[in-house]
Amino acid sequence: xxxxxxxxxxxxxxxxxxxxxxxxxxxxxxxxxxxxxxxxxxxxxxxxxxxxxxxxxxxxxxxxxxxxxxxxxxxxxxxxxxxxxxxxxxxxxxxxxxxxx
Numbered sequence: 001x002x003x004x005x006x007x008x009x010x011x012x013x014x015x016x017x018x019x020x021x022x023x024x025x026x027x028x029x030x031x032x033x034x035x036x037x038x039x040x041x042x043x044x045x046x047x048x049x050x051x052x053x054x055x056x057x058x059x060x061x062x063x064x065x066x067x068x069x070x071x072x073x074x075x076x077x078x079x080x081x082x083x084x085x086x087x088x089x090x091x092x093x094x095x096x097x098x099x100x101x
Contacts, residue, residue, distance in 0.1 A: 027086075034073065
């Protein structure tokens with residue numbers, strides 16, 4: 001059974017509770033940028049660590065985002081493919097990602 005799509009007003013309400021996420025069509029998106037800091041892993045490695053943590057959350061939720069790792073950023077895109085847009089599942093995972101990012 002497909003997860004119900006959220007209305008535009010529900011999407012805006014949910015978006016207001018997130019930190020730094022934007023809507024791009026039917027995709028919820030956030031870009032994490034990393035800068036070089038003396039004594040810390042490189043921005044690329046810190047991005048890779050974030051990808052690993054997001055992957056663990058996604059597996060636990062059985063909801064898998066598109067993740068792009070570049071130097072020095074990670075972009076996460078959430079949408080519920082089988083529903084054709086944004087659902088509560090996307091915002092629930094975004095909230096979990098905000099806790100670790």
